[in-house]
Structure formats: C-alpha cells, structure tokens
Amino acid sequence: MTERMTGAQALVRALEHVGVDTVFxxxxxxxxxxxxxLYDSTxxxxxxxxxxxxxGHAAEGYAQATGKVGVxxxxxxPGATNLVTPIADAYMDSVPIxxxxxxxTSSLIGTDAFQEADISGIxxxxxxxxxxxxxxxxxxxxxxxxxxxxxxxxxxxxxVDISKDALQADTTxxxxxxxxxxxxxxxxxxxxxxxxxxxxxxxxxxxxxxxVGGGVHKSGASGELMRLAExxxxxxxxxxxxxxxxxxxxxxxxxxxxxxGSVSAVGALQQADLIIGLGVRFDDRVTGQLxxxxxxxKIVHADIDPAEISxxxxxxxxxxxxxxxxxxxxxxxxxxxxxxxxxxxxxxxxNGYKETYPLGYEEFSDGSLAPQxxxxxxxxIAGPDTYFVAGVGQHQMWAAQFIDYExxxxxxxxxxxxxxxxxxxxxxxxxxxRPDATVWAIDGDGCFQMTNQELxxxxxxxxxxxxxxxxxxxxxxxxxxxxxxxxxxxxxTNLQAKLRxxxxxxxxxxxxxxxxxxxxxxxxxAVIKEAMEINDRPVVVDFVVHQDAMVxxxxxxxxxxxxxKIARDMAPKWESEE
Ligand SMILES: Cc1ncc(C[n+]2csc(CCOP(=O)(O)OP(=O)(O)O)c2C)c(N)n1
Ligand SMILES: [Mg+2]
Numbered sequence: 001m002t003e004r005m006t007g008a009q010a011l012v013r014a015l016e017h018v019g020v021d022t023v024f025x026x027x028x029x030x031x032x033x034x035x036x037x038l039y040d041s042t043x044x045x046x047x048x049x050x051x052x053x054x055x056g057h058a059a060e061g062y063a064q065a066t067g068k069v070g071v072x073x074x075x076x077x078p079g080a081t082n083l084v085t086p087i088a089d090a091y092m093d094s095v096p097i098x099x100x101x102x103x104x105t106s107s108l109i110g111t112d113a114f115q116e117a118d119i120s121g122i123x124x125x126x127x128x129x130x131x132x133x134x135x136x137x138x139x140x141x142x143x144x145x146x147x148x149x150x151x152x153x154x155x156x157x158x159x160v161d162i163s164k165d166a167l168q169a170d171t172t173x174x175x176x177x178x179x180x181x182x183x184x185x186x187x188x189x190x191x192x193x194x195x196x197x198x199x200x201x202x203x204x205x206x207x208x209x210x211x212v213g214g215g216v217h218k219s220g221a222s223g224e225l226m227r228l229a230e231x232x233x234x235x236x237x238x239x240x241x242x243x244x245x246x247x248x249x250x251x252x253x254x255x256x257x258x259x260x261g262s263v264s265a266v267g268a269l270q271q272a273d274l275i276i277g278l279g280v281r282f283d284d285r286v287t288g289q290l291x292x293x294x295x296x297x298k299i300v301h302a303d304i305d306p307a308e309i310s311x312x313x314x315x316x317x318x319x320x321x322x323x324x325x326x327x328x329x330x331x332x333x334x335x336x337x338x339x340x341x342x343x344x345x346x347x348x349x350x351n352g353y354k355e356t357y358p359l360g361y362e363e364f365s366d367g368s369l370a371p372q373x374x375x376x377x378x379x380x381i382a383g384p385d386t387y388f389v390a391g392v393g394q395h396q397m398w399a400a401q402f403i404d405y406e407x408x409x410x411x412x413x414x415x416x417x418x419x420x421x422x423x424x425x426x427x428x429x430x431x432x433x434r435p436d437a438t439v440w441a442i443d444g445d446g447c448f449q450m451t452n453q454e455l456x457x458x459x460x461x462x463x464x465x466x467x468x469x470x471x472x473x474x475x476x477x478x479x480x481x482x483x484x485x486x487x488x489x490x491x492x493t494n495l496q497a498k499l500r501x502x503x504x505x506x507x508x509x510x511x512x513x514x515x516x517x518x519x520x521x522x523x524x525x526a527v528i529k530e531a532m533e534i535n536d537r538p539v540v541v542d543f544v545v546h547q548d549a550m551v552x553x554x555x556x557x558x559x560x561x562x563x564x565k566i567a568r569d570m571a572p573k574w575e576s577e578e
Contacts, residue, residue, distance in 0.1 A: 007136030014144065018143060022432055026074060051082060058428050062433040064426075076164075080122075089416070123159045132161045136170070187304070202330075205341065206343065211237055211239075212238050214280075221279075224323075225246055233347075234343065242279075243405045244408050258285045263353050269297070370546065371472065387440070388442055389426050427467070428463050431458075445472065448504070458513070464538050469540065469542050474493050475492075
C-alpha cells in the first residue's frame with residue numbers, strides 16, 4: 001500500500017496498522033502536527049491526561065493488564081522529560097511501552113531552541129532503544145520497529161522522538177514497511193543440552209526451589225509452570241513481580257521471597273540445594289546480602305535476556321530462552337529422566353516453616369484500623385478476578401502479602417524503580433485495557449499526592465477505578481526505617497494527617513469521584529461493599545489506619561536473608577540451630 005500524506009498522517013496511520021487503540025498523552029507545539037490527524041482517527045482513542053507522568057504509567061498499566069504495547073505521547077522539552085520516570089519504570093520492570101515525543105524542527109536541534117531537550121539521549125540508558133526521526137519517510141518503518149522491539153524478547157520501553165518538520169513534511173506512506181534491525185534477534189529457543197542438565201539437577205537435588213519472577217507471566221508460561229511444579233513436586237516462590245503467576249492457594253506455594261518475604265519463601269531459598277530461577281534477576285531485594293544468599297544452592301537460571309544470567313549470582317546451568325519454551329522443554333526433560341526427585345524431608349522442613357511462621361500482624365488496642373486487615377477484606381470482597389495496582393511503600397508490601405492472588409498478572413506494581421505515584425495512573429490504564437474487570441488501586445497517602453490529578457482524567461473519560469488510600473499520615477516505609485535504624489527520629493516523614501490537608505474525601509468529590517472514609521475495623525466490609533457498587537464514576541476510599549503498623553517480616557537492607565526478622569528483635573529459628 002502506498003499513499004501520499006504528511007509525516008503526521010503517516011504516524012497515525014502506522015499506529016492504526018500496528019493495532020493501537022489507546023494513546024495517553026498531552027499535546028504541545030512540537031507534537032501538534034500529530035494531534036491534528038489523531039483528531040480524525042476512528043481507531044485510535046487519545047486520552048488527554050493531566051500530567052505526562054500519568055500518561056506513561058497509564059501506558060504501563062494498560063500494557064500489563066492486556067499484554068499489548070502501551071502508548072504514550074508528549075511534546076518536546078518538558079513534555080518529554082515528564083515521561084522520563086515512567087520510561088525508567090517500564091525499563092526496570094520490562095514493560096512494553098512506546099513513547100512518542102515531538103522534537104523541535106531539525107534545523108534547530110542542538111541550538112537550545114524553545115522546549116528543546118535531547119530526549120533520545122536522556123532516555124538512552126533507560127530504554128531498549130530510542131529513535132530520533134527527522135525524515136518523514138522513516139516514520140512508518142520506525143513505528144513498526146519500535147513496536148517490534150518493545151514487545152519481543154525481553155519487553156521494554158522504546159522512545160520515538162520525531163522532529164516537527166518531519167511530521168509536517170509530505171511523504172509516501174508505505175505499509176508494511178521493511179524493518180531494518182540487524183543484530184536484533186532475541187533467542188527464544190533454549191539449548192537442549194542445558195535443559196537436560198537442568199532436568200538432571202532437578203531429579204538429583206534434595207532441596208530444590210522454583211524461583212519464579214515477572215518473566216514467567218510475561219511469556220505466558222503460568223500454565224507450563226503449574227505443570228512443571230505439579231510434575232516435580234517442587235516448592236514455588238513468587239517474587240513481587242510474579243504474584244499470581246502461581247496461585248497463592250496452591251499447597252506448593254511458599255509465598256514471596258525477599259526483604260518483606262515470608263519466612264517460608266526466604267527460608268526455602270536459603271536452605272535450598274538447587275534454585276531454578278525462571279524469568280528472575282536475583283535482585284538485591286530478593287537476595288539480601290549477595291555473599292550469603294542461598295549458600296548451598298546450585299543455580300539454574302533461565303531468562304530471555306542473556307545479560308541477566310550470572311549478573312548477580314553465578315549460574316551453574318545458564319539457559320537463554322523464552323520462559324514458556326524453557327519450561328515446556330524442562331517438563332519433557334524431567335519426564336525423560338529415569339529417576340524421580342525425592343523431596344519428602346524437604347517438605348517436612350518447609351511445612352514446618354509455613355506452620356510456625358505464617359504471615360501475621362499486630363492489632364491495635366485503641367480500636368484503630370490495621371492496614372493489613374483492610375487488605376484481607378479487599379481480597380475477600382473484591383475477589384481473585386480483580387486487578388490490584390499498588391503504589392510504593394508499606395501499603396505496597398501489605399498488598400503483596402495480604403491479598404490472595406490466584407490469577408497471573410492481577411498484581412500490578414512498580415517493583416524495580418519503586419515509583420511513588422504509579423498507582424492511580426497505572427490503575428487508569430489497566431481499567432481502560434480491561435474495562436470489564438474490577439480495578440482497585442492500593443495507594444499510600446504520600447504516593448496518592450504525587451499523581452492524583454489523573455482522577456480528573458478517570459472521571460471525565462468514564463474510567464471507574466477504585467482507589468483505596470491506606471492513610472497512615474506518613475511516608476510510612478521511610479518512617480519504618482527511621483523507627484528501626486534512626487532511633488525513631490522522624491525527620492520529614494510526617495504528612496500531618498490530623499490536619500486533613502488535603503481532605504481526601506473532599507478532593508475525590510472535587511474531581512468528580514465518589515469519596516468515602518473508613519476509620520474503624522467494624523466499618524471496613526460495609527465501605528468496601530459500598531465502593532464495589534459504585535460503577536458510574538471512580539471511587540476513592542480514605543482508609544485511616546494506625547501510623548505505627550510495620551511491615552514484617554523484614555531483612556534489613558544489606559544484611560543476610562538468614563537474619564530475617566519476623567517482628568522487632570524476633571528471628572525465626574532455623575533447623576540447623578535447633
Ligand atoms: C518518587 C519517589 N520518591 C521517593 C521515594 C522513597 N519512598 C519510598 S516509600 C516512601 C513513602 C511512601 O509513603 P506513602 O505513599 O504514604 O506509603 P506508606 O509507606 O505510608 O504506605 C518514600 C518517600 C520513592 N520510592 N519514590
Ligand atoms: Mg503513608
């Protein structure tokens with residue numbers, strides 16, 4: 001197909017051809033030519049957000065809820081730099097998004113022109129690839145390449161920066177374009193010798209663990225994971241990015257590992273003689289002090305990104321490949337092994353951890369609300385088909401710990417970058433991608449104040465998300481560190497909740513949303529049910545909780561996982577010490 005049109009029209013046409021139905025953005029001078037044909041598109045819906053950061057996180061939420069590429073758009077200079085945080089966030093969490101930015105006219109590039117920022121340079125280290133396009137003829141091919149790069153191999157963000165004159169110039173639109181990506185050929189098929197090696201270790205090991213990360217759901221491999229787990233009888237831990245990839249209710253599920261992981265998950269990794277890492281990156285929040293992480297374990301590490309393998313922990317059996325293919329082949333290889341794994345003693349130890357150290361929390365004698373209780377009730381009342389989208393802080397950890405995830409991809413949060421302000425716009429994007437699903441954002445009172453302006457977008461665009469603010473009146477996670485490591489010197493973490501500035505209920509109403517408040521445990525169920533019934537506009541619930549609730553268990557930063565505490569100065573007793 002060839003047709004004469006402007007670069008801007010070619011951009012919109014290319015977006016239609018790659019299947020884009022939703023774009024989140026804000027216009028401005030340099031990108032304005034693109035907004036004109038966008039006005040006419042019947043296939044692409046543009047959602048006018050209130051801040052470009054919101055556009056980027058919305059694209060991430062949309063991408064994570066749908067598995068498709070999320071798209072955000074901004075003008076040059078400040079519009080583009082406002083996208084830097086969500087781009088970095090998407091890079092850390094391997095979320096496929098394409099960010100399209102207008103750039104100043106090509107003859108002005110490098111002159112410090114009005115609203116000029118070298119966004120392709122700025123984002124080079126935080127994108128899979130960043131393009132600068134100054135020729136209209138290259139727009140369709142670049143869009144095709146950007147979507148291909150974002151969605152294949154290890155997913156991630158791609159930036160397409162297009163100069164204003166390229167958008168305005170006349171060109172010939174050619175579709176499909178011929179992609180020119182020499183050297184970009186992600187390996188998806190694992191090496192069969194490595195797979196056999198892994199299968200041998202699996203049946204020979206006495207204390208194996210399947211360490212499951214975000215890559216498993218991203219490759220659509222939760223079904224294969226279930227088959228491998230049930231075939232072998234090996235315990236499973238799911239990281240923050242993998243909650244729901246293996247159902248919490250399954251008896252082989254040991255919980256989440258890491259800094260705020262369960263004793264059973266952390267203990268399983270520490271005592272393991274074999275760790276099968278699938279789509280994970282041995283992140284410092286999981287390993288704790290690296291030198292003392294899982295000292296007895298051999299490592300099988302499968303990932304689509306070869307750069308992850310042996311980055312933090314040496315892999316005895318490195319496997320480069322797509323998790324779905326890797327796990328499917330592992331199943332065949334384990335079935336072909338003449339012997340079967342024998343893990344009875346291991347399960348005795350692990351079930352002991354589970355029984356002795358279940359997740360729990362302190363209730364307050366003054367009748368105030370425990371945040372963990374709010375999570376438990378949200379989980380029970382909203383149910384396992386709900387998408388939960390968290391901010392960053394204590395509430396995020398409680399959402400990971402106390403909500404039961406049964407379905408892959410139903411917990412969306414900022415794991416790698418830890419971006420406060422993620423929840424409201426990401427929930428908006430998730431709800432637009434999955435309009436029939438219930439979407440609950442679990443946000444902190446601090447996080448909420450960073451991006452709540454997108455409530456206006458939600459109300460106007462008809463996106464009835466539900467927001468639970470876990471209002472402890474503090475930058476709670478930082479306060480927790482001050483409690484534990486800074487002698488309870490609460491420097492600059494108190495948000496003065498008693499002053500109710502802002503009053504979240506009134507703020508919600510000002511934004512065209514329903515606003516509810518809940519301060520007592522006995523009201524929690526009724527308030528959640530009331531919120532569940534409001535579906536004609538967004539709902540914000542201000543859950544006023546006790547400021548001293550803490551996230552336990554905890555492995556203090558930089559210390560060994562062996563020194564996990566289940567409460568202040570309380571450590572579990574490991575088998576070796578008994
Ligand atoms: C953009 C950004 N700034 C600062 C931080 C550091 N930080 C991590 S958690 C946190 C406190 C979050 O407070 P709130 O949203 O109220 O959540 P809580 O921990 O109280 O549940 C802060 C300041 C961050 N993660 N992101
Ligand atoms: Mg808080």
